[in-house]
Amino acid sequence: MASHRKSRPAGSRVAGIRTPALATAALTSVALLSQTATAAPADDRPSLEEVQRKVDDLYRQAGSATEKYNAAKEKTAKQREQVDGLLDSLAARTQELNDAREELGSFAAAQYRTGTSVSDTATLLLADSPQDYFDQNQLMDRLTGRQKQLIDDYATQQAETMEKRREATESLRTLTDAQTDLKTAKATVRTKLSSARRLLADLTAEEQARLAAIEKKKQEEAARKAEELARQQAAEQRRQEEAAAAAQEAASGTTSSSASSSSGSPDPGYATAAEKALAFARAQIGKPYVWGATGPGSYDCSGLTQAAWKDAGVDLPRTTYDQVNAGTTVSISAARPGDLVFFYDDISHVGIYIGDGMMIHAPKPGAYVREESVYYDGESSIHSVVRPA
Incomplete structure (x- = not known):
């Protein structure tokens, strides 16, 4: 005679106790999630x-x-x-x-x-x-x-x-x-x-603070490199002055100006124009970077250099690609106030050198015209230095 007992639902034993199929599935899912968490971090955000x-x-x-x-x-x-x-x-x-x-x-x-x-x-x-x-x-x-x-x-x-x-x-x-x-x-x-x-x-407040710390460290390194460049330039200037004095003493009639010219220093006319260009650039500090802008309320990088030198009576082309050819190329160690410092292989950024390894430039969107180390973005990012006029 057939049994009237109901068949038990399929399941499995945990610690000697039969569990329903639903509970078994839940336990299996938990186990799988635990394994996944162990195998790979849940946060795959970039550093x-x-x-x-x-x-x-x-x-x-x-x-x-x-x-x-x-x-x-x-x-x-x-x-x-x-x-x-x-x-x-x-x-x-x-x-x-x-x-x-x-x-x-x-x-x-x-x-x-x-x-x-x-x-x-x-x-x-x-x-x-x-x-x-x-x-x-x-x-x-x-x-x-x-x-x-x-x-x-x-x-x-x-x-x-x-x-x-x-x-x-x-x-x-x-x-x-x-x-x-x-x-x-x-x-x-x-x-x-x-x-x-x-x-x-997408950054959290904590991440933004940590990013600011990374940026500060980067700026400190850029300032250190600027100070080193300033020391090198000062030493080179003393060497040139001593060589000029020795040349003047050794050869009568050799003027200090001719000796200075032979050492590669810019002429007094350039220094006067550069001083005027730098005075204009300093007056723009604090104004926002706006791409495509040429002043007077905002500037992009080449707009600032063009406006500064125009105030000194020198017409520079509009773009960095053309400005880089608008003068004489010199080494970074020979840079003088007023020279243009160009950056990156594609010559897409420019600033005005002010001496001591520093420059005035319009950095990027969200930033303002400011003084900064010429190594602000790494030593290798400097493309060339050009002396206009």
Whole structure:
């Protein structure tokens, strides 16, 4: 006879006690989670050092894109000015051509009334190449001097108008390309800056404090290197002065100024201009960095150097790529106040040297114009030093 007892639910024993299937599954899940936690850390966030490197790299990329934006903006402005000039010239020449056409039309009407050469002149007005028409029909033999001059002027004006129209069309195409480059550079800057801000916004208050400590240590190292450079420069200056004094004493008639010039020191005119440029730069300290800005309320790096030297009477190009070629290259050990210090392989940043291993620059978005060590971003980041004017 069949048993009436209910079958027990499937399960397993834990410490000699049968457990329901649901409890078994829960215990298994806990065990698996414990194993996973042991096998790999739950927090896979990047370290603060990695965050700092990423942020710094994004800011450098934004700086490079800013200089490309500045170049595209300058090219766009020049191209737009050229297009406007060409269109104005085209309009004037078109008016002259219309006037000449009207005068020739009067000439054709007069021929019609006298019954002479009506078809010749009318065909001339419709011809693509008046000179070809003259050659084929020998019309010139039948025209008066005044009439010949009218036709010559018309042919010349027609050719010049067509050339201006071609130039304007090409210039408009170039302007469109420059505007496209400008939009691309602008979008790149914004993307890089947004990425950097997101990385920083994800940090906790504690992480931000630790990151600030890392940055402080980095600045202390940069200051140490600046002091070392200042000592090297002071020693080199003493050596040059001693050499100049010895040369003056050994050779009568050798002036201290000529000895100084032979040692590679900048001339007094440069020192005066540099002093004025530095005075302007110091007056901008505390103003915010804004990419693409040239003052007076804010600056990017090359906008600041351009404005400072302009105040000293020297016109520098707009971008770092061009400013680096606007003077004489010297070594960092020979840098003098007023010299331009360029950074990174792509020459995307610049500051104005003030002496003692320090410079004034507009660092990056979120920062302000300030004095800082030329080693603010590592010794290897210095690209070159240029003495303008």
